[in-house]
Amino acid sequence: MTGAARGIGAAVAKRLAADGLAVAVLDLDETACTEAVTAITDAGGSAIAVGADVSDEAAVAAAVDRVATELGAPTVLINNAGILRDNLLFKMSVDDWDKVLGVHLRGAFLMSRATQKHMVDARWGRIVNLSSTSALGNRGQANYSAAKAGMQGFTKTLAIELGPFGVTANAIAPGFIETDMTAATAARIGVPFEEFIAARAAETPVRRGGTPADIANAASFFVGEAAGFVSGQVLYVAGGPTD
Ligand code: NAP
Numbered sequence: 001m002t003g004a005a006r007g008i009g010a011a012v013a014k015r016l017a018a019d020g021l022a023v024a025v026l027d028l029d030e031t032a033c034t035e036a037v038t039a040i041t042d043a044g045g046s047a048i049a050v051g052a053d054v055s056d057e058a059a060v061a062a063a064v065d066r067v068a069t070e071l072g073a074p075t076v077l078i079n080n081a082g083i084l085r086d087n088l089l090f091k092m093s094v095d096d097w098d099k100v101l102g103v104h105l106r107g108a109f110l111m112s113r114a115t116q117k118h119m120v121d122a123r124w125g126r127i128v129n130l131s132s133t134s135a136l137g138n139r140g141q142a143n144y145s146a147a148k149a150g151m152q153g154f155t156k157t158l159a160i161e162l163g164p165f166g167v168t169a170n171a172i173a174p175g176f177i178e179t180d181m182t183a184a185t186a187a188r189i190g191v192p193f194e195e196f197i198a199a200r201a202a203e204t205p206v207r208r209g210g211t212p213a214d215i216a217n218a219a220s221f222f223v224g225e226a227a228g229f230v231s232g233q234v235l236y237v238a239g240g241p242t243d
């Protein structure tokens with residue numbers, strides 16, 4: 001479970017642990033994972049903290065080896081680690097472009113490539129990738145929307161290539177979810193987070209902002225045995241239709 005120290009990742013990690021999985025809480029900073037790991041173990045679950053940059057090939061290989069040794073072969077992967085570097089195209093630096101594509105797309109590629117071997121050997125696996133409604137286009141997010149649309153194509157190809165080995169791949173595309181990431185967006189544009197949430201809720205058919213638990217519910221479904229015939233799909237979890 002990548003990017004699992006906080007936000008959506010931490011909620012999904014806790015939910016999958018409650019579903020009975022042993023969870024590797026992987027994030028950039030291993031110590032930042034302690035809170036999620038403690039919450040899982042205090043609730044009777046099993047988890048370890050793993051520090052790794054998902055865009056670093058060697059770090060990913062070492063992290064996946066460590067997970068296999070300490071928890072057993074990883075047969076479930078949630079590619080959730082993410083960053084924002086929003087800017088209008090004419091102001092977007094090459095570094096902003098490369099960093100965002102690097103964490104989301106290169107990171108998901110490296111993590112999927114490193115873990116698929118374990119899934120293929122087990123003839124069972126689940127990969128869930130975090131896309132976004134931004135995949136449909138969003139002002140100020142040329143890098144992020146390209147990465148999140150890329151996650152959808154990547155997911156469908158994994159579904160085709162790995163399906164014969166009992167591995168499904170699906171994507172969750174959240175709309176607005178209340179996390180540090182969206183709090184940072186509100187801060188960047190100078191709007192108090194509560195106001196920002198209220199504005200997003202007003203334009204959402206179900207009239208509320210999304211929560212990490214909404215995404216954890218979808219992830220729990222895709223990972224579960226009951227979703228074995230669901231693969232290559234993109235589930236928008238956005239409180240309403242998206243297009
Ligand atoms: P968040 O609160 O910012 O958490 C993201 C986590 O990913 C952080 O713990 C971050 O670590 C970690 N991370 C960043 N770069 C990493 C790297 N190279 N290697 C490993 N971990 C890394 O974000 P969130 O809102 O929970 O979002 C989670 C995912 O959902 C992201 O893929 C995001 O794009 C997607 N999403 C979110 C929303 C939303 O409204 N929140 C909507 C659609 C999609 P640091 O704290 O050290 O940076």
